Amino acid sequence: MTDMPHSKKPTLWRHAPLAAIVVVAIVGSFTLSDYFTFDTLQSNRDALLAFRDANFLGMVALFITIYVVIVAFSLPGASVASVTGGFLFGLTLGTVFNVIAATLGACAIFLAARWGLGKTLAAKIDASDGTMKKLKAGLHENEVSVLFLMRLVPAVPFFVANLVPALVGVRFTNFAMTTLFGIIPGAIVFTWIGVGVGEVFDRGERPDLSLLWEPQIIGPILGLCVLAAMPIFIKAVRGKKEL
Incomplete structure (x- = not known):
């Protein structure tokens, strides 16, 4: 009597990280939305600045940790965190810390999704012969350009650009x-x-986040989008010529 083959289906524990992220994201959207706000920043501005001045490295570590958690669990407050980075550390260091934290958080949710559901879904797409497989093949041909576009286009939600x-x-x-x-x-x-x-x-005012859509700001970003899309366009034109 031969042994039964091992199941190729991923066990439930492989989906645990992504499931935990989804649960925390849902709970956080209802319980934390009143905490990660500009009102909270305003109320605690003096305490934050005092702590930064007394323990700069500790504040950097705390800030990056909180920001990573916000992004990794898709919690509300990422924009407030980015603004806080500028408030605490200035333009140069603030940008560096914001980018590092957001990237680490994005990588964390990417790996959690990839480890479980992502592997299962990717395998199903590879085994199919439909439109999804063609779309996946097209994505891989222009992977870097498409990923850059997803990051640069402001209309693409950050968590979507992390999960998809x-x-x-x-x-x-x-x-x-x-x-x-x-x-x-x-x-x-x-x-x-x-x-x-x-x-x-x-x-007595609140930060104006609509600044992102001002022509002098959105214009250069859209220009970067065009540059990111150029390799896709060039490949498409060359493909037509070869037909």
């Missing part, structure tokens, strides 16, 4: 690289807002 690549099996190195560099333009804008947020609070 994991579920269709893109290379982790390409995901990490395009995340690191692709979020820099937006990070600079939000950090820049944070640099002057103290004066905004003193006037």
Whole structure:
């Protein structure tokens, strides 16, 4: 009597990290939305600055940890965190810390999704002969360009740009690289807002995040989108000529 073959289906524990992220994200959306706000930043601004001045490295570690958790679990408050980075650390260091934290958080959720559901879904797509397989093949041909576009286009939600690549099996190195560099333009804008947020609070106002859509800001970002899309366009034109 031969032994039964081992099941190729992933065990439930492989899905535990992504399941935990989904649960925390849902609970967090209802319980934390009133905490990660500009009102909270304004109320604690003096305490934050005092702690930063007394223990700079400790504040950096705390800030990056909180930001990573926010991104990894898709919690509300990522924009507030980016602005806080500028408020606490200035434009240069604030941008660096924001980019590092957001990239680490994005990589964490990518790996959690990839480890369980992503492998299962990618295998099903590879075994199929339908449209999804063709779309996946097209994505891999232009992987870096598409990933850059997903990061640069402001209309693409950050958590979507984290999860979708994991579920269709893109290379982790390409995901990490395009995340690191692709979020820099937006990070600079939000950090820049944070640099002057103290004066905004003193006037009794709230930070204006719509600055991202101002022509002088969105114009260069759209220009970067065009550059990122150029390899896709060139490949498409060459493909037609070869037919």
